[in-house]
Amino acid sequence: MFDSFGYPGTQSSVFQCFAADCRYIKDLSRFWFCMPTLSIDAERLRDRFDTFNEIGATEDGGVNRPSLSAANKTARDTLVDWFRNAGLTVEVDEMGNIFGRRTGRDPDADAVLFGSHIDSQYNGGRYDGVVGVLGGLEVIETLNDRGIETDRPLEVVAWSNEEGVRFQPDMLGSGVYTGVFDLDYAYDREDKTGATFGEELDRIGYSGERPCEADDLHCYFELHVEQGPFLEDAGLSVGVVEGVFGFSWLDVTFEGQANHAGPTPMDMRHDAFVAVADVTRAVRGITATGGTDLVGTVGSVDVWPNAINVIPERVEFTIDFRSSDTDAIEAAVDRIRDEIEWAAKREGVDYTIEEIMRIEADPFDEGCIETVEAAATDAGCEYTRLVSGAGHDATYLNAIVPTSMIFVPSVDGISHRESEYTEWEDVALGTDVLYRTVKKAASKTS
Ligand SMILES: [Zn+2]
Numbered sequence: 001m002f003d004s005f006g007y008p009g010t011q012s013s014v015f016q017c018f019a020a021d022c023r024y025i026k027d028l029s030r031f032w033f034c035m036p037t038l039s040i041d042a043e044r045l046r047d048r049f050d051t052f053n054e055i056g057a058t059e060d061g062g063v064n065r066p067s068l069s070a071a072n073k074t075a076r077d078t079l080v081d082w083f084r085n086a087g088l089t090v091e092v093d094e095m096g097n098i099f100g101r102r103t104g105r106d107p108d109a110d111a112v113l114f115g116s117h118i119d120s121q122y123n124g125g126r127y128d129g130v131v132g133v134l135g136g137l138e139v140i141e142t143l144n145d146r147g148i149e150t151d152r153p154l155e156v157v158a159w160s161n162e163e164g165v166r167f168q169p170d171m172l173g174s175g176v177y178t179g180v181f182d183l184d185y186a187y188d189r190e191d192k193t194g195a196t197f198g199e200e201l202d203r204i205g206y207s208g209e210r211p212c213e214a215d216d217l218h219c220y221f222e223l224h225v226e227q228g229p230f231l232e233d234a235g236l237s238v239g240v241v242e243g244v245f246g247f248s249w250l251d252v253t254f255e256g257q258a259n260h261a262g263p264t265p266m267d268m269r270h271d272a273f274v275a276v277a278d279v280t281r282a283v284r285g286i287t288a289t290g291g292t293d294l295v296g297t298v299g300s301v302d303v304w305p306n307a308i309n310v311i312p313e314r315v316e317f318t319i320d321f322r323s324s325d326t327d328a329i330e331a332a333v334d335r336i337r338d339e340i341e342w343a344a345k346r347e348g349v350d351y352t353i354e355e356i357m358r359i360e361a362d363p364f365d366e367g368c369i370e371t372v373e374a375a376a377t378d379a380g381c382e383y384t385r386l387v388s389g390a391g392h393d394a395t396y397l398n399a400i401v402p403t404s405m406i407f408v409p410s411v412d413g414i415s416h417r418e419s420e421y422t423e424w425e426d427v428a429l430g431t432d433v434l435y436r437t438v439k440k441a442a443s444k445t446s
Contacts, residue, residue, distance in 0.1 A: 062418025092208025125420020229413030239407035246361030291328030
């Protein structure tokens with residue numbers, strides 16, 4: 001049962017929110033927040049969500065539906081059935097991306113595209129990707145229920161191989177669609193057993209006819225779980241995503257001298273690992289002063305000879321800096337280069353630095369961001385703008401068409417694990433915001 005506010009309950013009283021174990025019970029000042037009336041049918045969405053996640057379900061409450069696996073095929077078949085039942089015209093493109101189209105009052109107008117992905121990590125969570133695709137379908141069902149015809153055509157999409165666990169790189173389907181990768185490059189990607197993406201796509205029957213390229217698009221929206229702790233910590237149900245963090249990856253090597261850990265006096269050592277320790281501490285210091293959302297990580301460290309009684313001769317390690325501010329990344333890289341030089345001098349070791357990857361921070365389209373904000377306001381929810389620390393299909397779409405995203409909170413910031421969880425009220429509210437966003441974007445007069 002859902003009360004008039006769209007939340008579980010038995011009668012239309014705000015006090016039901018308490019009885020229903022509403023999360024806002026903890027903070028009375030947020031009480032009004034329970035009030036929004038949902039346009040979408042949260043119960044239908046939940047039924048679908050639960051049914052869908054029986055496919056490839058794991059014992060510990062997650063799902064195992066890696067790209068082009070048997071479970072992924074069943075999930076695709078189910079989605080295609082549901083798309084057709086909702087009156088959508090289904091097309092599969094050469095990369096196995098699935099599109100469900102609903103025509104508009106002006107069938108030739110550029111379409112509003114929205115969706116996400118249905119492949120999962122090995123033993124991944126139930127929400128990652130699925131929320132955006134089934135949320136997209138719920139948008140269509142709600143428009144159908146209300147007999148609303150939009151000016152522009154709508155397309156719901158499920159992108160292939162977003163996770164990148166079976167076939168690397170990730171976001172392969174949207175990558176080919178937006179021209180980042182060639183189709184042949186994508187088809188040749190191999191999994192651990194040597195099976196290629198192209199062969200596996202054929203095998204499961206999802207090598208479609210439609211050319212894998214963007215055509216006549218007006219804008220793109222993606223609803224997704226945040227996969228970080230920000231919204232939950234802020235006590236908010238919805239995040240309006242302004243863009244995606246940029247990053248710089250450095251490969252650094254220190255070359256010192258191996259020697260016996262016993263007889264070598266401390267002042268005669270050239271210990272490559274001591275230099276790494278200094279630099280690791282410096283990364284932490286730089287992030288403390290380098291901008292509000294700058295983060296830095298020394299994530300991979302290889303030590304030679306890696307023996308208990310030998311002074312480390314060589315260490316290869318990585319540094320990852322990320323921020324929404326390209327200048328902050330640039331400044332952090334400059335500062336860490338100096339720190340590496342000083343650490344090498346102090347320890348009397350040689351060093352090399354190679355920047356192996358630099359991706360600029362990628363702001364989304366201001367018009368699309370404002371559309372999502374207006375939708376969130378209409379939905380009656382308190383929201384914040386935020387920048388995604390992780391990449392999404394939306395990152396590639398943003399390069400070719402105006403784009404924004406809607407985030408809903410991840411409990412404890414956990415994702416890519418079976419314990420991934422989002423409160424159902426938040427999934428419902430995020431989907432409601434998606435519905436209002438799509439409706440606005442599909443109007444040619446707005
Ligand atoms: Zn995802």
